[in-house]
Amino acid sequence: MKKIYFDNVATTKTNKEVLKTYKELLDNYYCNSDALYDGGVEIYNMLEKSRENIARLLKVEKEEIIFTSGASEANSTAIKGLCLKNQNKKHIISSIYEHSSVHNALKQLEDEFGYDITYLKPNEFGVIEVKDVENNLRQDTILVSIMLVNNEIGAINNIDEIKKIVKKHPGTYFHSDITQGVGKIDIDFKDIDLASFSAHKIHGLKGSGVLVKKKHVELLPLINGGQQEFGVRGGTSNALVDIVLAKTLRITLENKDNDNKIIKELNKYFKERIKEIPEIKINLENSIDNLINISTPIKSEVLLNALNNQGIMVSSKSTCGSKKNELNRALKAIGVDEDYAIRVSFDHENTKEEIDYFITCLKENIKRYG
Amino acid sequence: MADILYDHIVVRYGELSTKGKNKKDFTKALTHNIKIRLKHYEKLEYKTLHDGLFIKLNGEDFNLIKEDLKQVFGYAYFSGALIVEKDLEVVKEEALKLALKNDYKTFKINTRRTDKTYPLRSDDINRQIAGHILRNSELKVDVHKPDLMIYVVVEKDDIILMDEKVKGPGGYPVGINGRAMVMMSGGIDSPVAAYLTMKRGLRIECIHFASQPYTSKQALDKVLNLAKMLSVYQENILVHVIPFTDLQLAIYKNCKESHAITIMRRMMYRIADRLCQKRKIGLITNGESVGQVASQTPESIAVIGKVSDTLIMRPLCMMDKIENIEMAKKIGTYETSILPFEDCCTIFEPKNPVTKPKEKDCLYFESLFDYESLIEECLNNDEIIKVSYQDKNDDGIF
Known part of the structure; x- marks a missing residue:
C-alpha cells in the first residue's frame, strides 16, 4: 500500500544529502571532540565550523549557538535556565498553547518554585495579541515566552512586535519557540534573547537542536558537565549530529522560497478540494501554509485509524501530547471541539495526487462512519 | 524606508593620482586587485575611468560586494550609484528615493557636469532636485553638515546619482611595492x-x-x-x-x-x-x-x-x-x-x-x-x- 505522509509538523523525512553526510561521518569519526589528539581536534574543528555556519545563516554570533538534543531541551534550558538564574523576579508571560516542553517547564516553575505565570489566550484568529503582552508586563516580569508558529493550529504570532514591546521593558527577556517557523518564515533574531528549534522538523536528524542564546543572557545550566557548549550544556558533544545540522539548515534556507511556493500551491489545492465535502470545516483559515487543521463529523481517533488503514498518516493533536489525555490547548482556545479535529501538514515533497487520494478516502470514510 | 537597488558601483582611486609617472602601474594593479577580490560575482562588468573604476552590477548584491571591496587596499572611496537617463524628472524621483532611504534629517545636492553642453547649470540642477525633495519629504537642506549628500554627475550619455561615500581601507595596491x-x-x-x-x-x-x-x-x-x-x-x-x-x-x-x-x-x-x-x-x-x-x-x-x-x-x-x-x-x-x-x-x-x-x-x-x-x-x-x-x-x- 502506498504511504502518504501528511504529518510534517510532527517530524520530517531526513534529507538524503544530510543522511549521506551523517553516514560518512559515522563511518570515519568516533573521537571525543574535546580530545587533544588529531582525531579529536579534527572533529572539534568541524563542530565549530558548523556552529559558525549556523550562526552566519541566522545572522547571530558564533558564541550564541548552543547545540542541544532538540527543541524540547532548548526550550527547557532557556526557560528554566533563565528563571532559576534570576530568581529575584518571578513573573512570566506566555500563552496557553505553547508546546508541551514550554508549557511543562512553566508548570514546573509555577508548582515547584512559586513562579507566577500569566497564560495569554489567543484571539479568534488563533493569534496572541501584542497588546495583551504589553498590558500584562510587570516590574517583576522576568520572561516573555511566545511561540512563533503554533504546532496544532498553525497560527502565526507577530513576534517582531512582541519583541519590541519586551525590549522597551528593561530586565525582561524574550524567548520564542521558533521550531515550526524555521525555513517557513524569515526570522530576524535582533532583540530576541532566546530562541529554540530542532533539526528534525527541517529534514534533519532527531536528537538535534539549537538554542540561540544571546551573549548577554546568563543561564543556569540544567545539565552539568565539562566545558562543552560554553558551560551551558555539559556532556560529551553529540558532535557528528551537531556537525550535520549546519548542512540541514543551509539546505532548508537555500530551498526556502522554492519549497514554500510548492507548499502554498498544495495548501490552495487542498482548500479547493476540501470544499467538495460540506461536512468539513477548516478550523483556522489564516494558518501557516503547511498546516491545515480541519473538523470532521467523525471522532478524530476513529478517522485517524481509518486513514491509517488507507495508508495516510495524519495527527489528531500535537504528537507530543498524543498518548496523554491532555486537552488540546490551542483548539480549545479558538473554540474547536478537539474530539473531531485532525491536523494535516505538508512539505514540498507532497503532491496534488496525494491530496486527491486523501480527499477520496475522506469522502469514503465520512460516508461510512460519519 | 525605500529599498534602493544600486545598479553600479563607482570606485574612486583618489590619492593615487598624485603618483605621477607611476600612476599607470598603480591603476592597473588596483583594478586587477579589485577584479580578483570580486571575481566570484560573475555578472559584474567593469569599465575603467580616468581616476577609478565603474562596476556594473547586473543584479549582483551591492551589500555583499561592499564588504568585499573594503578588503582591497589602495583606493580612496566607493559609492553605490544609479545611472539614469538624462531626464531631470527621472533624476528628481531617484534622488527622492535616496533621500528617503534612511532616517536622514538634512541633505545637500552636489552637482557636477562633465558635459558642459547640458542646458542647465549645476546650480540650477541642485535647486530643482532639492526643491523636489523638500516638497515631498520632511528633509531640510543643510549646506554645511548634511546627513546625506547626493552627488549628481552629468555625463555625456547619462546622469550618475550617488550618495554615501564608503571609505576604503587606505594603503597601496598589494604587489605594487614588491x-x-x-x-x-x-x-x-x-x-x-x-x-x-x-x-x-x-x-x-x-x-x-x-x-x-x-x-x-x-x-x-x-x-x-x-x-x-x-x-x-x-x-x-x-x-x-x-x-x-x-x-x-x-x-x-x-x-x-x-x-x-x-x-x-x-x-x-x-x-x-x-x-x-x-x-x-x-x-x-x-x-x-x-x-x-x-x-x-x-x-x-x-x-x-x-x-x-x-x-x-x-x-x-x-x-x-x-x-x-x-x-x-x-x-x-x-x-x-x-x-x-x-x-x-x-x-x-x-x-x-x-x-x-x-x-x-x-x-x-x-x-x-x-x-x-x-x-x-x-x-x-x-x-x-x-x-x-x-x-x-x-x-x-x-
Whole structure:
C-alpha cells in the first residue's frame, strides 16, 4: 500500500544529502571532540565550523549557538535556565498553547518554585495579541515566552512586535519557540534573547537542536558537565549530529522560497478540494501554509485509524501530547471541539495526487462512519 | 524606508593620482586587485575611468560586494550609484528615493557636469532636485553638515546619482611595492604586522617556526587559519613551515639559558634571511615592538637583527600592546590569535633572559655547535602551504 505522509509538523523525512553526510561521518569519526589528539581536534574543528555556519545563516554570533538534543531541551534550558538564574523576579508571560516542553517547564516553575505565570489566550484568529503582552508586563516580569508558529493550529504570532514591546521593558527577556517557523518564515533574531528549534522538523536528524542564546543572557545550566557548549550544556558533544545540522539548515534556507511556493500551491489545492465535502470545516483559515487543521463529523481517533488503514498518516493533536489525555490547548482556545479535529501538514515533497487520494478516502470514510 | 537597488558601483582611486609617472602601474594593479577580490560575482562588468573604476552590477548584491571591496587596499572611496537617463524628472524621483532611504534629517545636492553642453547649470540642477525633495519629504537642506549628500554627475550619455561615500581601507595596491616575508608566530601582533605590510602595497609570504612535538598541530592550524583570514587582501598566501625542533634543542643544549631566546631569534632571522634570498624577497617584517619582551629591547633587536642581510622592518615597533589588540580586533584576527596553544617562543621560556645581549657573547655560544648544518636542514625541510580564504576543504560536510 502506498504511504502518504501528511504529518510534517510532527517530524520530517531526513534529507538524503544530510543522511549521506551523517553516514560518512559515522563511518570515519568516533573521537571525543574535546580530545587533544588529531582525531579529536579534527572533529572539534568541524563542530565549530558548523556552529559558525549556523550562526552566519541566522545572522547571530558564533558564541550564541548552543547545540542541544532538540527543541524540547532548548526550550527547557532557556526557560528554566533563565528563571532559576534570576530568581529575584518571578513573573512570566506566555500563552496557553505553547508546546508541551514550554508549557511543562512553566508548570514546573509555577508548582515547584512559586513562579507566577500569566497564560495569554489567543484571539479568534488563533493569534496572541501584542497588546495583551504589553498590558500584562510587570516590574517583576522576568520572561516573555511566545511561540512563533503554533504546532496544532498553525497560527502565526507577530513576534517582531512582541519583541519590541519586551525590549522597551528593561530586565525582561524574550524567548520564542521558533521550531515550526524555521525555513517557513524569515526570522530576524535582533532583540530576541532566546530562541529554540530542532533539526528534525527541517529534514534533519532527531536528537538535534539549537538554542540561540544571546551573549548577554546568563543561564543556569540544567545539565552539568565539562566545558562543552560554553558551560551551558555539559556532556560529551553529540558532535557528528551537531556537525550535520549546519548542512540541514543551509539546505532548508537555500530551498526556502522554492519549497514554500510548492507548499502554498498544495495548501490552495487542498482548500479547493476540501470544499467538495460540506461536512468539513477548516478550523483556522489564516494558518501557516503547511498546516491545515480541519473538523470532521467523525471522532478524530476513529478517522485517524481509518486513514491509517488507507495508508495516510495524519495527527489528531500535537504528537507530543498524543498518548496523554491532555486537552488540546490551542483548539480549545479558538473554540474547536478537539474530539473531531485532525491536523494535516505538508512539505514540498507532497503532491496534488496525494491530496486527491486523501480527499477520496475522506469522502469514503465520512460516508461510512460519519 | 525605500529599498534602493544600486545598479553600479563607482570606485574612486583618489590619492593615487598624485603618483605621477607611476600612476599607470598603480591603476592597473588596483583594478586587477579589485577584479580578483570580486571575481566570484560573475555578472559584474567593469569599465575603467580616468581616476577609478565603474562596476556594473547586473543584479549582483551591492551589500555583499561592499564588504568585499573594503578588503582591497589602495583606493580612496566607493559609492553605490544609479545611472539614469538624462531626464531631470527621472533624476528628481531617484534622488527622492535616496533621500528617503534612511532616517536622514538634512541633505545637500552636489552637482557636477562633465558635459558642459547640458542646458542647465549645476546650480540650477541642485535647486530643482532639492526643491523636489523638500516638497515631498520632511528633509531640510543643510549646506554645511548634511546627513546625506547626493552627488549628481552629468555625463555625456547619462546622469550618475550617488550618495554615501564608503571609505576604503587606505594603503597601496598589494604587489605594487614588491614582496615581503612576514615572520608569523600566531600571536596577536604578527597578523597585524602582516596586515600593515600588505597595506603598504607589499605582497606577503609567511614564515612560521614549528617545534613539534613541543608545539601542537593546533598551533600550526592556528597560524594557517590566520593566514587564511589575511589572504582576503591578496587572494592567497604562501606559508613556509620550518621544522625548528632540532635547532631549538641544540640551542638549549649549548647556550647559557639567559641567552637562549636571543640565539633562537638570531637563528630564526638567519633562516628567514636565507629563505628571502632563495625566494628573491627583499624585506622581512614581523610583529616586534620595542620593549615588549626581553628579546625586543633596542639592544636585543640590534644584536638579533645583525644576522640578516635582508632589510628588516617592524611595523608595530612603536605601538602599544593595547593598540595592537584593537587593530587585531578590527581586522578580525584577535579571537584566533588568543587561542591558547604553545608557540615555539613560549615553551622554553628562560627565567632570566638577557635584556642587553652582547654580540660577542652570542657569537661565542654559536661557535659551540654546528648551527649551519641545522639551518640547512630547516631550509631543506621547509613545508610550503598555500592558503586562501576561498579554500573549501570540508568535503561537502557543510
